[in-house]
Amino acid sequence: MNFFDKFFLKLFLYASPLLQKLEIDIDQLKAILVAKLTMDNRRPAAFQQMKQSKEKKEINSATLKTMFVSLIMGLFFLMGFAIGDDMTTKLTIFFSMFIFMLAATLITDFTSVLIDTRDNLIILPKPVSDTTFVTARLMHIAIHINKLLLPLALPTLVALIVRYGPATIVPFILMTFFATLLSIFLVNAVYLVILKLVKPSKFQTVISYFQIVFAVFIYGGYQLVPRMMERAGIEHLKMSEIHNIAFLPPYWFADACNSLSTLTFDQGNIINLFMALGLPLLSIYVVVKYFAPAFNRNLSMISSTSEETKVKPVTAQGTAGFKMNWLEKLATKITSDRTEYMGFLFTWKMMGRSRDFKMKVYPAFGYMVVFFVLMIFQSEKLSLNDFSEMTSRGKTLFISIVYFSSFILISAIGQLRYSEKYKAAWLFSITPVDTPGKLISGALKSVIACFYIPVMLLITFLGLFLIGPSIIPNLVLGCFNVIAVSTLMTYMNLRQLPFTVSMQDAPKGQTMIRNMIATLLPLIAGLCHWFIFDYLWAVGLLALLAIIATWMIMDSIKNLGWAKIVNFEVKG
Amino acid sequence: MEPIISIRNLYKSYGSKQVLKDISIDILPGQVIGYIGPNGAGKSTTVKILCGLISDFSGQVTIKGYDIRQNPLAVKSIIGYVPELAELYDVLTPREFLSLVGALYNLPSEVVSERGYGMLEAFGLAGNMDQRMESFSKGMKQKVLITSGLLHNPDIIILDEPLSGLDANSVIIVKELISKLAASGKTIFYSSHMMDIVEKVSDRIILINEGKVVADGTFSELKQKQGDNSLEQIFAHLTATESMSEASDKLMDIIANGDGKA
Incomplete structure (x- = not known):
């Protein structure tokens, strides 16, 4: 556990009186979170998984390393500031990259970090109520997301303050929060689609293909985007002039952020603000109400099939001799x-x-x-x-x-x-x-x-x-x-x-x-x-x-x- | 005496595959049950149901008077479960792992550290308390798991192949521990493949095959009924489709003569 883990843990435990009302066992909750965060810190960070793990020595402070990489990514987002003249345009670019990065990282992290099938054998046989366990899992996810989110958004926040003054702070934090909710929804949706399309036993494999595609996409984006920008001459691009831009969520967040910090509200601004607040809330409602139960059900299937590899029934006498293929x-x-x-x-x-x-x-x-x-x-x-x-x-x-x-x-x-x-x-x-x-x-x-x-x-x-x-x-x-x-x-x-x-x-x-x-x-x-x-x-x-x-x-x-x-x- | 575990008409299926077909068992306090059966017979599924890990079964499972589906938490706090294959969070140290488990059982932390340390010391792992378990051997992990399953002094202990990976001396320790726990009134549900150990430690043997109970009784009862000498033979007799010596004859033929049709 490092400073950030302790900080978040303390922050969440401020809610203890409320949690106790929901019949959540605080001691159990804390024990699970402490164990999970300690484990996170000792696991190779997401970006290290693609590489060969060369060190046999024990991994420490993986959390800090992950945060550092996120910070670099966050600095990379600043290139959005080279585009366009108005805040909405710049922030639209930022929110697009932010939502993509967060969702993509979470998709790969969910299986390796956030959902550990060993929980089924270690935590579930203990007298832990479902509410406590689900809350612990949600808090773990929330802490994990925060550790990614802060370094991703921090450079842009600083740039915003420098460029447009401190009035942008609160709207930006608010909109980042809502964009995060939307990303969580996207992750859930992707997971459900994968679970629908493939057998649970193949799930891990599909996720690893996803990781491959993700790596290639980042590489490609890194190579192609700056070149495309040079050619398209979009330094003076104005997002609001693009046709159909109003259908893209990053634009809502950016515009809402703009209108909240400048306190200008015309009809378009209000619609965008409404969408930026409403859609994430709606999507999170959908996640909690409809996705989560199906998700948990399917998840236990992933683990149960990976534990007991089922032996296929023997085909009558077909196995006699080996045929050349x-x-x-x-x-x-x-x-x-x-x-x-x-x-x-x-x-x-x-x-x-x-x-x-x-x-x-x-x-x-x-x-x-x-x-x-x-x-x-x-x-x-x-x-x-x-x-x-x-x-x-x-x-x-x-x-x-x-x-x-x-x-x-x-x-x-x-x-x-x-x-x-x-x-x-x-x-x-x-x-x-x-x-x-x-x-x-x-x-x-x-x-x-x-x-x-x-x-x-x-x-x-x-x-x-x-x-x-x-x-x-x-x-x-x-x-x-x-x-x-x-x-x-x-x-x-x-x-x-x-x-x-x-x-x-x-x-x-x-x-x-x-x-x-x-x-x-x-x-x-x-x-x-x-x-x-x-x-x-x-x-x-x-x-x-x-x-x-x-x-x-x-x-x-x-x-x-x-x-x-x-x-x-x-x-x- | 009131049974401490009562299983009535238990059915469970995965999709179209029926894993448990009408299992009914009553277990009295202090009994050591040897639960045996071939691979895929439904052993693990039964264990998972008893631990409250699976709830979509049909039938009635009552543990110490609690219905397992209505009162899962009450049931879980009187059960100690030792899973097979050393499943644990191995980036943690034994101390960290045991404090997690202790907190989940709502034990005060002094009790956890006292008991945990004492038990690991008895297992010879006192010096490894603060090392990460990644580097542990299978046997060492298994010892930590056994400790974690007994930490809260449970009334019922469910062991799923608990001796795998343990060295000969540790096997003796655990075997004696099982007898002593039973003597002190604990109920032990021992699921295993190792016939010789089941034969020695259990005072009642339940054999399941293809989801059904095919034999239930003390070792001597089974011997009388089946007329075989060892549990191994009784097991083979009741579960194998083909005689074992026929199979080994055939194997021998192929090795010596190159085909099985000699």
Whole structure:
């Protein structure tokens, strides 16, 4: 517990006499809150979950770190002040970002922080009344929200006071409060929709996809918004002049804030003020009255299904023998040996099924998409001619797309060694595997087949469609360069069997350098490619060389003996 | 004597799957009930209902005269529950965890620290009072959980596989503790897979299979009725569809000859 926790706890407990009237047990309430806040403080903060948790040491003051990140976000919101001349416009931008950030953070936090399924086994069997427990949960949520909210809103409040004077303080705080209520409603709505659409057991998975999308969205927003602003020339934008703006909640909050602090009330202001106060209240009423009961019911389903994994009924005699599926057929085609074959299949299945791996690798796809959009945005006068004629701009774009796609491959390879279930690696040391390199080469082939072939096909298709068959030699060179570089990096870096290293053992300092090399190598290859792009004979020759290099490095990986595997005892 | 736990015509289903089908049991104070059954028989569901975690069942469950649905709080304060698989908030220290639990049972904090410390000391964990439980072994966590379940001196103790992860010496401690608790008049509901321990600690064994009670009585009664020697054999006899030795023969055949049709 830190200063903020103690402060909020004290603040809430001022309401004790009132709570006691509602038959809430204050001691129990306090005990639950103290435990919850202490746990929050020791849990990796939301922004740390996406990264590998590198530290084995105990986590302290996670709360303060989260608040610090929120504060940075809050400072970022200040860019809203660069837009428009009037307060309503500036605040509309602020409230839009504020509601989005708060709702998105809460959606991911709800499962990891605010709703702990262990409560069902620890708190519920104790003589705690439902009202006490629900109140404790609500207060915990309220404290949690406050810790996000204050640093998010503080910079804007300061800017407002500086720019428009202290009369803005009370209206701004009031409107922030109502915007928060609306965000809570949004979070609840999203949760209910997810719960309606998917089985409770899949809930956690959907939330983690949501986290991925959220991360990509933030990245994209960070990259795109400033550029868009530059181009649209919206420094002098006036929100109130935008058509249909009156339908957007952030505008109500902003306008209400404006009219309350300047004490001007025309008809439009009053409608906005009414909406800004009324809608959040209505939505919170809906949450309490209709959403919360359904929510709690569904929540117990999430926990009960995750506790008891139900064994599916055995299909009569259908399980006799193992039939080859398409994946196994593919595996036999591209691997040369039983061990490599198993390495391929094992990796494929682990990649597809472990949430951990997906959480780390899938964002790369999102970043790719953002990157593509960015490229197209920046080359404003880009036309299809650039591609069909292969002007230097088209050439650059083509090379960048081909070589930047290696990013996905590289991040997947980098993640390959880590797993939560790293302890299951005993399997590899008790079985008579003669050359473990075969497992690594199988795994690498699996990563390429799973993450790169689809991208490659897409690029090929686009290339043929936009440019025509003349691009084929360059395509072959580009793709094989990417594969060769990734294979080389695997050979140099990956000296562990797939999924055998604990996340916590991820190296700390080296990653920076490794990431630099990882981005540098494809970049250099791409640059070289750019220079020889038009010399068909060189392209052809180098493509051939890239293929041979890939083949040779792959062979070296395959022959890595136990002595080269770093996290296993050398076998006799 | 008035039964302390009375279960009447208990039915419970998850969706279309009927988990408990007409369970009726009366348990007297001071009894040690060994509640056994194969996976999916409905053991955990029964335990959850007794702890007041599940309320959408049909039938009547009365504990010490209280209807569990009408008076859940009264029931919960006389039950001590030790869940399986060391489910606890492991970023907390034992001291923090026990004060949470103590407050939830409305125990004064002096009592909590006195009893909690004393019990953990008896378990050999006195030196770990202020360490976070993240680094604890399964057995250590289990000891903390047992402590938390007994902290408020409950009349009824519900144990769900309480010995998992404990080392041999701790198993002896807990087994003896169970007998002594029963001797002092506590009622113990012991749900487990470990036949040999159930056989030794319980004075009444209830075997359920597919949601129904298939055997109920003392170990010697069951032995007489079934004509088997050990609880393991009685269990197999009553719940297995195929004979165990047939299954092991088949396994042996496959290992030795490569197929099961030898």
